[in-house]
Amino acid sequence: MASEQSDAERFDACTHDPAVAVGTGDTGRLAAGLSVHAVEANQGVGIALASKGNLLTDAAARPAPLITDRPLKLRAQWKLKAGFAPRDIEGRLVIRNGTSEYVFRQTRRVEGTSNWTANFFSWTVPRCLVRAETAWAIGFYDLTTSGQAGTGRLPATGVTPLAPWSDKMELNVVFVPINATRGVGGQTCVSYLGQEASHNTDFSNTQIQQDLKAYLMSILPVQNVNMVMKPPMDVSWGDACDSDWPTFTALRTLRAQEAKGDNWYYQGLVPFDPGWSGYAALADDSRQADRTSWAEAWDYLPILSAHELIHNNGLSHRDGNITAWGWGPYDGPYPWAGRPSLGTLKDPASYRDIMNAGASGTMWIDVGAYKSVAQRVRTLSSW
Template sequence: MLAPACGDDTGAATANMASNVNVTDDEPEGGLTEDESESDSVGTTTAEPEPFVPVPAVGGIELEWVEANQGIGVAIGRDGAGVGGADRTSYLLQNRLTLVRAFWKKLPEDWVPREIEARLIISGYPEGEKVLKSKAVVEGESFVGNLEKSFYWGLMPAEVIPGLKYRIELWETEKGWAQIDPSTQPGKNPPNLPLSGNTFIGVEDSYQIMKVTIVPYNYNFGECKTTPDTSAEQMKRFENYMFMMNPIEKLEITMHEPIDWQGELTNFGQLNQFMVDLRQQDGAPPEQYYFGYVDVCSGGLGGAGGQAIDIPSGASKSDAWKRISSGLSLPGNPEYAAETFVHEVGHSQGRYHIACSGEAGTDNTYPIPGGDIGEWGFGIVNFKLYHPTVHKDYMTYCHPVWASTFGWNKVYPTIQQLSSWDMDGAPAPEDDGAILLGMVYPDGTESWVTTPGAVDEANLSAVQNVEFFAGGEQLAVHAAEVRPQPDSDVVNIVVRLPEGFDDVTQIARVADGKRTVTKAEHIKISHKYRSLPLTNE
């Protein structure tokens, strides 16, 4: 387990080398005479040994690079200097537990393996400089996949603030000094990083928060009468997985009152469309994610273990309805449910699949073949390291999974934007009007709901539209967005509500010359508030 390093107010020690040899007084010249009694004799005495005074590490050891890891590794020092912002691979958040590690260069051939102390000296705190210490037996190559083959320190969330600078110094220890020749010379460069002065850790002045509402469904169909696993242990697993794999400093998970679902579920789209209505009637803020959670007595629903209603293309308040997804509760496989939670909410954050095992709808800009995460990950809750080629990005269908640098950077600005709404206390989406959202299922059936939102005018179809009728008169014809749902054969149809929608008596979806009519009474009205019972009926 990684323990937070303790602060130490000790300043830099003197650079003078100290001999660690016991000193013994000489006997009187000639020894004892026959006439001297034993009581008159002057015996041999032993003085106290001189205390060991630490000195900078000798023998040519140098530091190669320094990493800060809050989930994914970010190099903050290399080649004797700090790594500037333009050369950083990702962001470092404030108020998030951080593992700092230092790795030594290839050792000289005559290096004597021994214990070395590394001091992480951090400035920028209101109370003054902090000195954190880490000891390691330096032998062989340093290795990022083994904590013991590096120097490491843990910074607690309150210690991770903007404006911090650091330097790392290597010092001999009393235990190690006893193993070498005291005349061993220092290397050509100081055993420090940076070689002189200090450099920025690079903590962002950030506010990164996620809010998720979990909606458990009590399912009742035929012989399947279930409630999902909402035990304290499982909900903690959900929390830990989401928190560790997202660039956030705070995660708020709210458990919704259970929804009684009567009748057969054949597709996650049914749950997700219900939650379009539910989140609106709950008065949920636009930054809130909704996640449905159900046990259907099967390992899949509609051929999937989870599904998001859509994938937002940005961070817009009018896309609040797209921040909805669902997943299965599988008895005996709680880890799968927790990983599905992260994966599906990942879609709601704007992420597409990453290619690994035949996934559809992949992000072809992902830089690493096979979905490998590419860098060593670190769990800030469980203190585990995650292998860069064994673990795959959590948006693959492969296993095991972790966060990649690519994914971290994808969701960071989205979380940043949504977090700004939380700071503003935004009560609802912008007044962009309302939309009619239809879902066309593989069997040809359709379901429709209204909700606050806006269409993407640049993504309207030239061949699909929706006609609105008031009595026998055509009120409007609006071009539709056609948006296939991720992980599903269901297709979303999105159109802007026309003025006078309250007078609409029926609609007709027109596609490829075919018209499918839906009566107004079968459209769920969700863009206006009303009291909603905790059941799908």
């Protein structure tokens, strides 16, 4: 396991790439024969900001929102004119916040057709630079000073608003490790639905807690996850170790006793294998909604935890693949067998929607679920 980081180091630090400069976005010469064809913003799911060389300025029409204070990956495709000579090009992303300007650079060889699979420019903007007033521009610049200047910039002059939501976006969740027992005060269950119950993750380990938090912060549209990990609780799963109702009762009782607020979720972590079961109430956005769930706390725990929390936000199962490119701002490591990889882009051709009824290791949130959860999180965060 990698060396432990503090929450501030992993989630809150605003570290700029060494290529970032201040106030030099329009120096140099735009590359001739090259234009900005498409732009995608990604804080979890890909959102088009430009298509076919045209800006998409209606933020309300986006399939899902962007939000402030969350890392942002911006990608740009190019379009070549006839006669363009393949060469190294510097792609620049300008981020402007009020009177402050930051320039992100990437140099790559430009040739052939641009696409989101391999041929594109990419820049990552730290969370502290994604603000309500943030505006952006992208330009493609020649590395030499000779030849004819081009028009490879979008917008042609100035900057265009990013238009993220500026609301508070936080998820509040209490996790309760569950020791499943046979009957009241009986022995620990050794199986559930015929599956071995042999894994007992040490959830008092701060690194494991932080890894779970990192996954939830990556896949859900939030600025922060306020997470509490309780001591393990003994709960009967019935004489046959097959009843989860006592777990729901225990979670609801604890939630009522602690009275942390209507916008707090309570999730039981049950040490059953093979790690693909769980259950949650399909809660609405009312204050009295039942925001409780449980998930098997092993192989696919991060996926299952997010899956059940999304159910708690009112979404049912959905089969199929994701329909937009995915990306996780906060990378692992992860100790679980179903290790999710966050720092890489998620291709819709190979990643299944996390709301499929059956879990697997290659899953991510679809844009529709991301939007729905964002709307719910915004409502609950306002309470």
